[in-house]
Amino acid sequence: MNRLAGVTSPYLLQHADNPVDWWPWGPEAFEEAKRRNVPVLLSVGYAACHWCHVMAHESFEDDAVARYLNEHFVSVKVDREERPDVDAVYMEAVQAATGQGGWPMTVFLTPSKEPFYFGTYFPPEPRHGMPGFRQVLEGVEAAWRERRDEVAEVAGRIRAELAERARVYGVGAGVSAPGERELHQALAGLSRSFDAARGGFGGAPKFPPSMVLEFLLRHHARTGSAVALEQAAATAEAMARGGIYDQLGGGFARYSVDADWVVPHFEKMLYDNALLARVYLHLWRAGRDPLARRVAEQTADFMVRELVTPEGGFASALDADSIEEGSGESREGAYYVWTPEELTKVLGEADGELAARLFGVTREGTFEQGRSVLQLPAEPEDGAAYERIRAALLGARTERPAPARDDKVVAAWNGLAIAALAECGALLERPDLVAAAERAADLLLAVHLTADGRLLRTSRHGKAGANAGVLEDYADTAEGFLALYAVTGEGEWLSLAGGLLDLVLRHFGDEQSGGFYDAADDAEELIRRPQDPTDNATPSGWTAAAQALLSYAAYTGSERHRTAAERALGVVGALAGQAPRFIGWGLAAAEALLDGPREIAVVGPAGDPRTAALHRAALLATAPGAVVAVGEEGDEAPLLAGRTMRGGEPAAYVCRHFVCQAPTTDPEELAAQVK
Template sequence: MNRLGSATSPYLLQHADNPVEWWEWSDAAFEEARRRDVPVLVSVGYAACHWCHVMAHESFENAEIAALVNENCVPIKVDREERPDVDAVYMEATQAMTGQGGWPMTVFATPDGQPFFCGTYFPPANFARLVSAVADAWQNRRDAVLKQSAEVVQALGSRLPAGGPLSAELVDGCIAVLHKDYDAARGGFGGAPKFPPSSVLEFLLRHHHRTGSAVALSMVEGTAEAMARGGMYDQLAGGFARYSVDATWTVPHFEKMLYDNALLLRAYTHLWQRTGSPLAQRVADETVAFLLTDVKTAEGAFAASLDADTDGVEGLTYAWTPDQLVEVLGPDNGKWAADLLSVTKEGTFEHGSSVLQLRTDPDDVDRWAEIQQQLWAARAVRPQPAMDDKVVASWNGLAITALVEYGVLRGSPSTVDLAASAGDLIWHLHFVDGRLRRASRHGVVGAPAGVLEDYAALAEAFLLLHQATGSLHWLSRAEQLLGIVLDHFADGEGGFFDTADDAEALVVRPAEMTDGATPSGMSLACEALLTYAALTGSSRHREAAEAGLNRLSTVMARAPRFAGWALAVAEAALAGPYQVAVAGDPDGTSELRRAAWAAGSPGAVVVFGEPDAPGVPLLADRPLVGGQPAAYPCRGFVCDLPLTEPGALRELLSPASQPEL
């Protein structure tokens, strides 16, 4: 066993018995490279990554290749989910050198960590030749190697120039750009492979709320239905896979990530909130069930992912043949299910198997419910994909936020309670010596420091929990997290770095400005700062959020597909956002509070309690009206008259029409 045997990361533990003499990312590893005068091999991946497993089996488990690696480098294995800062730096270098990126990521660097050769997956023969070539270059052409590494590092960390002030015109102009890339026939944006555009969907829903744009809503509805009816969505147990390998959402890359399902739960909940869509409601309900059943940890938080592979075979758990359906369901139901779920003799996946799709609603709902349960039970006894059961702070923050919104809007207090339990766990376990840690596993917190997205996503989650429960400790915790963001992550130009000013120094200090599979730390920080300002009236937090959005406006204008969350937060800023205090509602059960939540004004905050409840600024000097509970709506620090009728409050908060829920 190499040095990974004591790691907390499941991904690193998967490599603990490799013949490659792996080190964890550490000063000691780089010191060893300096002592031996050899380069380092930085291999970055994650537990649910299919091609990471392939390269491990082909190369890292190969004794001859391992001997070559051990002789010529100090090999360092990195879990990108534990160390997103390391991943960000070397991914930028990989993209700069090769024009593309992905995992597994393969980087050769100097003993000071400066990259000089970058790539992704290599077949075993190519990888062996590469290791030999790198060793030769290091020994015989050292000056050229060092010159190249210096040039790469100099190119890293360059940042987009600051844009102009945020405006409705800038945000509105993004709709036409997105519509140009929209696949009207099949939903989503661009061609194959297709990734769930979670952040963009949230922006489009908020934009529709503000403007009533039919174009924005149509892109959401078309994409949401296509994803939910295709093979990327688990038709038996709920939950979404990472992406579709084709343009039709048919065949997924099978790993299921917590962050995708948290963000998509929020999108489908908001689509149901906006339109009353039965499909959106069903998918939201099933995605919650997936989160609470399949990825909830024994400690009460949420695990990072489910693997793409089962016993080394991708999709083994999920694919079906017509004969397998008949075997489980009998001839009549098997044929009916095959037609309904697009399971054919030719197959849509590999070896004549098919991924289940539900392209149309069943004509017999009860029959489908019984068949769905039978197939789920049959699938449950198949070999199952492995789980990466580490708890990532930021991804749990995204999940908590989504579950809280769902719980309040769907009238499920138990869901809010489970989200609160997860929040308590993260706070007590991950907040160590006044700072946040990135990940934990089995109740033991890891060493890697929290990055900006961890602080920001958790702060937003705690602010939602404060609004949902009325408990003041959530507001206090969010205040602590955001204080650290402002004091230790600010870049002095209106934006934020991804790492704290006292974090481990890398070859550059990362500062991601684009939204990808997850929102950038900067977008999340702007969201949490804006929410906190709305709840407390803090001008410092409001100004920091506005400065951050101004910093992101260049990305919004140039590439709105990669600024979806920034644009969603921009919509909240443009909406005010609204502040609604419901006075005379001590337990949060009034119809006024329900109306305020259901209206869905972007960025709106809703608090409840008795008039002048201590610790809740929005309830100060807010008496009952005629002895009845009253809602006090304000927007941009300008207040309307108090309202006692839920319908009037809904109308005020909902400029575009929406159905009753």
């Protein structure tokens, strides 16, 4: 066992018995490199990363490679999900130098943490124009030994270039939040890259555009844009009917390798499913589409069934690979793919043939070795037969060796899951999902929240990791707490969200840009302080903070929080026309800002069906970013203070921009007010 044996990261623990003498990221590793006068090999990945496993098996488990690494380098292994700040800084360097990025990320550093040579996956031997890993190691070692001045010059130049790139987002504190013109430009830009035949944006590979879909739904709700709704609905249906969606167990894979959503990269991430459950719920809310409701509910059920941890939080991911029955080898997708013969074995001849037609399973296969990824090209004519077949196949699949689970709990992703499950539970009348959201929130409070109100990013088995929370942890956890407040009316969640957002303003703000840094002002110093307003697989911390600040301001009337949100959204106006696919969460927040957002207060006795009916109508509001508070007369929460019932009946109040409509006791009238 090497130095990774005592860590909490499942990804690092996968490498704990490598012959490579790995160090976790920390000052000790760089002090050792300085003492020995050797470069640092930084290897970054995550537990569900297929090619990370491949490189580990090919190179890091090889004794000869390990001996060379141990003699000439200090080797540092980082879980990108535990240290997104480290990953962001060096990934930016990789992309700037090579024009592409990905994981595993392989970077060579000086003992001062300055990068000077980059790559991603390296094969053990030269292949397809890529140098072999041993060849790379020998070249870097020779450069370090024989051309140190050249290495230092390269490292210094890269550090200067990264500092220059950091100014790209310095849009200026005076830049205003986007208005109608910028949002129209964003929709026009999305329309140019929209794949009308297959759904989604751009070509292969296709990632679920979760944040963009949220923007499109909000834009349609506010403006009535048929184009926005068409793009959102077509993309959602294409994904739901494709192989990227698990047609048996619910939930989405990370992305599709093709443009038709047929063959996924099979890893299933908590953040994708939290974001998509909420998107499909909002699509259902917009028009009561039954497919959208089914996908939202099945995805929520998947998260609770397969990702919940014994402590009540949600695990990060399921692996893409699993052991294939028969061969005993680990293969990507083995858990999910089928042949016609396997269908018949489980279902019998008649249902096996019906299942093959329903799910697009062919003799030739849509995946490797004649196997097919299940799709659902059309809605089944016989719903009962479909449910019977789906249940039988799901039951049979559970007998297969399951993919490994990365069971660390990430604060930000649990915040997204809390928001999704709270809303799904309330709108789909599933109190068990609301309860699951509350349990996850309780875990974050008990394990991730420190005595001084700061967040720790990860935990495992109920034990907190050592890494400080980054901006997305604070913003997404606040988002989850605000969703719980809207659903439950329990004021504690509003107060806790406010505390987190005050810390965001205190420790993450950037006066020059009006936005935020991804790492706190007292976090570990890296070669630059990471900052990026654009979305990746998850909403950017910058725009997630803006959205949460805007909602909190609507709940409390806080001008300080609203002003901070408006300033942060200035960058969205700058990027809306240039890169709308990568600023979706900011565009969605801008829609809420333009609509108000609307503030809905429901006052009435707890447990009264009339209160519940008004509360449900409020939660079904399609107005972008609308906030909802529910409580009894005398509740001192800001939106509820001074509100009374009307004629002894529960009442709802809808306000926007300090102007309120007449209170109503009628759920249908309330529904009309909050469209």
